[in-house]
Each structure stands twice: as C-alpha cells, then as structure tokens.
Amino acid sequence: MDATFWALIALILFFAVLYYFKVPGTVGSSLDKRAETISNELEEARKLREEAQALLAEYQRKRREAEEEAEAIVAEAKLEAERMTVEANEALQEMIERRTKAAERKIEQAEGQAVAEVRARAADIAVSAARKILEGKVSGKIADDLMKKSIEEVKGRLN
Template identity: 40%
Template sequence: MANLTLLLAEGTNEPTAFGLDATVWVSLAMLVFLGILVWKKVPAAIGAMLDNRISEISKQLKEAEGLRLEAEALKGEYEAKLAAAAKEAEEMRARADAEAQALVAKAKSDATALIARRKQMAEERIAAAEANALAEVRTAAAQAATEAAAKLIAEKHDAATDKALVDKAIASVAKS
C-alpha cells in the first residue's frame, strides 16, 4: 500500500496514442460522431419527426376542441330539451289538476242532481201514497156512510115514508 500511495503522489504516466491523451481522443470521437450526424442529416430528421409529432398533437388538440364544442352544443341542446320536458310536465300537471277539479265539480253537480231527483221521486211516491190513502179513506167513508144510511133508512123508514119520498122525487122530475 505504501508503494501505491507513493506512485500516485509522484504522478503517474497516462497512456497516450500518437502523442494524444485520452481526453483528446474522446473529444475527437465526439466531433466525428457529431459530424456524421450532421452529414446524415439526423438533426433534420429529428426536427421533421418532431414537427410531425407537433402537427399531429396540434391536429388532436383541434379535434379535441371541436369535440368539446360539439359536446357543449349537445349539452346545451339537452339542457333545452330538459327544460322543455320540465315545462311540458308542469303543463301536464296543470291540465291534470284542472281536469281533476272539473271532474270533482261535475261529480258534485251530478250528486246534487241525483239527490234532487231521488228527493223528487220520494216526494212523488209520498204524494201518490197520500192520494191513495185518501182515496181509500174516502172509499171506506163512503162505504161506511152508505151502510149507515141504509141501516138508518131501514130502521126509520117504512112503506108510507117511501111512498112520500117517491112521490116527491117524481114531482121534482116532472117539473123539470
């Protein structure tokens, strides 16, 4: 180890070729490599490739912008359709409410008319029953009066009284 340290400290000889050290050779190789790249037009090819990629990306950005605008237009269209559908639904609800109110009003008027008709029919039946009962009472009263009159006549009249009544009836018919 001591020998290695001593060699480094004294300075070492670096390898050379044709009197040029490694740094010069690396620099020359680099210049030759760059020269070949320029001679084969590699920077132009790289530039063309980058330009193509830039144009492709630009084209994609334009397409994306167009798609974004189309999506916004569709969004606006669907928002308008949604608003129209909401308005139509509100109109349908309003019509349904109006129809329901009309049906309720009609049902009330129909029920009132039905009640009035049934009341009228009941009153007519009551009146008919009263008239029938009155006729029955009159018939019964007439029959009772006839029977009572016949009984009274039978009890209180004799042939002489009947002769006087018949003569009186004949006289009144003769005057007429």
C-alpha cells in the same frame, strides 16, 4: 496524445457523421411532425369538447322543455279533474233533486189515494149504518126512496 484528445476527435467525427446524414434535420422534422400531430390532436380534442358542450346544452334545454311540458300537462290534468269534479257534483245534485221531487210526488199521490180510500170507506160505512138504521125504523117504498136519496147525497158530498 492522450485519451482525452482521441475522445474529442471521436466526438467531432461523431457530430460530423450525424451532420453528414442530416440527423439533426431528421430529428427536427420528426419532432416538428410529432408537435404537429400533438397540435392536431389537441385541436380535435378541443372541437370534440365544444361539440360535447353543445350536445350537453342541447340535452339540458330539451330536458327543461320536457319538464315544462310535463308541468303544463300536470296543471292541465288538475284543472280537468277539478272541472270533472264540479260537473259530477252538479249532476249528483240534480239527480238528488229529481229523485226528491219524484218521491214527494209519490208521497202526495199516496196521501191523496189514502184520503180518497178513507173517504170512500167512511161513505160506505155511513151508507151501511144509515141503511141499518132506516131499515129498522122505516119500511117499504119510503125506505127505499129515502135510502137512494141519502146515498146520492153522501156521494155528492164526497166528490
């Protein structure tokens, strides 16, 4: 008997001992458990991936909504700014018109007052000139009566 025969016997005994201690079943169940663990981990990873995709979609939707809201706010702010600009321009135009009218009234009043002052001064000068002329030519009671009558006539014409 040679060494090959004894190696074959040892191999058969080795397999018999392995079978007796149920090593193939243990290895198989261990491999099954490992395969089940890997399958569970893959399933969990798939669920986590789906949750992550759902969260990503939710955040993208919220981001789009926020962008749309921001655009709406900006558009509304632009409209409000335009409205305020129009109102400010209208108020400014009204103020300019009021001030222009007030200035025109003041100018008219000043013109009227100047004309009245010029007329009064002219009347005073005319009365004074008439008095000097009449004093030189007419004397006494006739001069006084004529003077009073002339003054009243000039004043009547001015008013």
